[in-house]
Amino acid sequence: MLKPREVLDQYYLDTRCQLLEIAATLDRYDFAGQGDNAPASDQRLEQIYRSLDLLSRRDTATDRSERLLNLYSDPA
Amino acid sequence: MQIIQPHYHAIARTAQDYERMAMSGVVAVAEPAFWAGFDRLYPQTFLDYFRQISEFEPTRAAEYGIRHFCWVAVNPKEAENPTLSFEVLQQMPEFFEKPTVLGVGETGFHLTTKNEEQIFEAQVEIALQYDQLLLIHTPHLKDKVRGTRRTLDVLKNMNVEPGRVWIDHVEEHTIREPLDQGYWVGFTLYPITKCSPRRAVDMLERYGNERILVNSSADWGPSDPFTLQEAILDFRRRGHSLQEAIEIFHNSPCRFLGQTPKFDIQPIRVEEAAV
Numbered sequence: 001m002l003k004p005r006e007v008l009d010q011y012y013l014d015t016r017c018q019l020l021e022i023a024a025t026l027d028r029y030d031f032a033g034q035g036d037n038a039p040a041s042d043q044r045l046e047q048i049y050r051s052l053d054l055l056s057r058r059d060t061a062t063d064r065s066e067r068l069l070n071l072y073s074d075p076a
Numbered sequence: 077m078q079i080i081q082p083h084y085h086a087i088a089r090t091a092q093d094y095e096r097m098a099m100s101g102v103v104a105v106a107e108p109a110f111w112a113g114f115d116r117l118y119p120q121t122f123l124d125y126f127r128q129i130s131e132f133e134p135t136r137a138a139e140y141g142i143r144h145f146c147w148v149a150v151n152p153k154e155a156e157n158p159t160l161s162f163e164v165l166q167q168m169p170e171f172f173e174k175p176t177v178l179g180v181g182e183t184g185f186h187l188t189t190k191n192e193e194q195i196f197e198a199q200v201e202i203a204l205q206y207d208q209l210l211l212i213h214t215p216h217l218k219d220k221v222r223g224t225r226r227t228l229d230v231l232k233n234m235n236v237e238p239g240r241v242w243i244d245h246v247e248e249h250t251i252r253e254p255l256d257q258g259y260w261v262g263f264t265l266y267p268i269t270k271c272s273p274r275r276a277v278d279m280l281e282r283y284g285n286e287r288i289l290v291n292s293s294a295d296w297g298p299s300d301p302f303t304l305q306e307a308i309l310d311f312r313r314r315g316h317s318l319q320e321a322i323e324i325f326h327n328s329p330c331r332f333l334g335q336t337p338k339f340d341i342q343p344i345r346v347e348e349a350a351v
Binding site: 014021 | 217248268269270272274275278281282
């Protein structure tokens with residue numbers, strides 16, 4: 001198993017790239033919605049922002065992936 | 077569709093890349109001189125490298141029906157050795173006589189050091205003296221903003237014509253200033269870590285296709301020449317026309333590189349078939 005610093009050594013750039021892709025997707029959505037194309041509310045967008053809220057919390061258990069997947073799942 | 081790869085480090089790639097590129101519509105590549113993954117010790121090594129990309133590599137590309145052009149320069153990383161760099165620069169102009177050498181590139185900044193700046197300025201002077209196009213590398217990650225601004229400062233103090241200069245590797249945070257100042261800019265697409273094909277298409281939608289070149293990453297590191305085709309596919313899937321794609325991925329390189337008569341591929345226009 002990697003040490004904490006090694007995790008960042010190995011995955012920092014990938015994570016930076018993935019965050020940029022999320023930012024770009026949200027920019028794309030907002031850019032597309034400018035002018036006469038104002039979007040109707042969309043549950044998928046709400047899920048994305050709820051995911052980002054979840055990810056922005058640092059004092060949490062190590063089950064972020066599981067909680068994200070549950071957020072995107074139909075009720076059992 | 078016909079495609080031009082304007083920034084392609086062929087010496088780091090296999091013949092299979094040429095074959096696949098040819099099958100996907102690539103008709104020409106342009107190869108800037110770059111860092112070889114290690115610091116070279118001898119000026120002669122650079123000169124042989126320039127021979128390789130200006131004499132040998134066109135023959136390898138021609139096997140697959142692809143035109144190969146190149147640029148010569150001391151890259152910013154090796155500019156940290158000014159003695160070596162100046163020795164190379166003394167002989168570099170001989171290569172401007174070659175029929176496929178398009179100009180001076182890639183020069184510019186890597187860590188934005190004094191040595192890099194000195195060698196960058198020297199190469200801009202040479203480009204001006206010999207009436208050559210310029211291809212400028214900007215730093216890739218956290219130093220990109222500083223390096224790009226410094227690039228613009230250096231160029232402002234020299235008598236360059238912005239329309240003959242291509243500032244490469246711009247991203248969302250560095251695209252506006254070079255475009256506003258009249259330079260050409262380039263996106264370099266990577267499979268991971270840097271600009272992605274989708275983000276490149278976002279920037280095309282936002283900034284239009286004037287003075288913008290799109291190139292794949294194609295070097296000895298983690299890279300993929302077909303990120304360019306990924307961008308084309310994403311561009312088309314967003315509803316843009318074939319002609320719009322041709323304008324960006326074929327005609328824009330023709331317009332910038334065609335400022336030297338050595339690059340003789342002409343812009344193309346597709347016609348709707350009469351029914």
